[in-house]
Amino acid sequence: MLIISFGNIEMQSFQLDRKSGKKCYMLSARSLSIACGDDGRSCNWIVVPDYRFHEVAYLRHMWLLGIGWMINILALSPNTQYATYLVFKMIDAEGFQNCPLELSVGVGGSHNSTEIVCYDPNVEGRLHNRVSQRRDGWLEIEIREFFNSGQEDEVLMNVKQRDYWKKDLLLAGIEVRPK
Template structure:
């Protein structure tokens, strides 16, 4: 029996064994029959994680349309404290932990931090730094909510507006499983600083990049989620040694997403 003689339902069943959505897209180019079968719910159902049912709205849309909706735009979950998204090419899960769901030292003291609304943020509130000399932000996420057998990286997501005080000492970023080995690195958070404004401790340090949504991000560290055990990933931002006052930093959150090497 040739491919032209196979029923579309049979072809859809074959496509449902594709490893990634990107593979489905490639196979859909084989013929019109494959392109039509690639629209079937049976193909896309396996790429939509079953544990998302609690926050996926029920609708009559196709599973492919639902998958694309989950990958094209972040879905706000956990009473506005987190966002969820699927990586379009692989179907792996991505989460962003909002500033409200992170532990911000002095975050509840109005003379140091202010909670504001920004139209460009996916969350209802972000944290704006007035002035602190002790900068420390930490967060955590359970690895069981992430995709197994996936290399992940954590990214600090923020803005710098009229920032000052970040040129005296690098900021330390760390990522690690609770009770395991923690990876640490020093970075320069302010992208506007010129080399002649920095001392030797900043030489060769990583700087943030501009995201497609306009925010800045910098990688905090990576980890391999084997999925074999339930662990807790801890992430931290810290600069407590310079004793210099810092301001102009706006925190949106920490994003945990698959990393491609």
């Protein structure tokens, strides 16, 4: 695994998928656009020992959760179906049980239809729930899939959640890997 930094800030990690040999990226929380990222009351940056990145975002208390991200598609393997994943942990989280998460990924500025999911692993039934436990102890939820045709373009991703006060979410970042 290769960690790519900008100054002292770790922005992303790169590795090849063991099965396919295709490119995988993990974008750190620091490299994402987080709606409350500059507000010290809502978001703090904390050190997590023995994790891929030095810091993760601790989203302490917020009304609006908004995460945006963009990557040049040429950084990925061509002619490959990819999926994007939100990587997080919930620490005595409140406010996530009843508010759905809006997920969208688009290539070249056109967004696919927004999908609504629940990312509290303890909620069953009402909403499509794709939360799974990772080997590193974090949780992940598949955001969306997209196909890289190999044409120069950008992949845009948005995660939004409004309504209800929410608290205590650790955000590690976004992972992009072959499906």
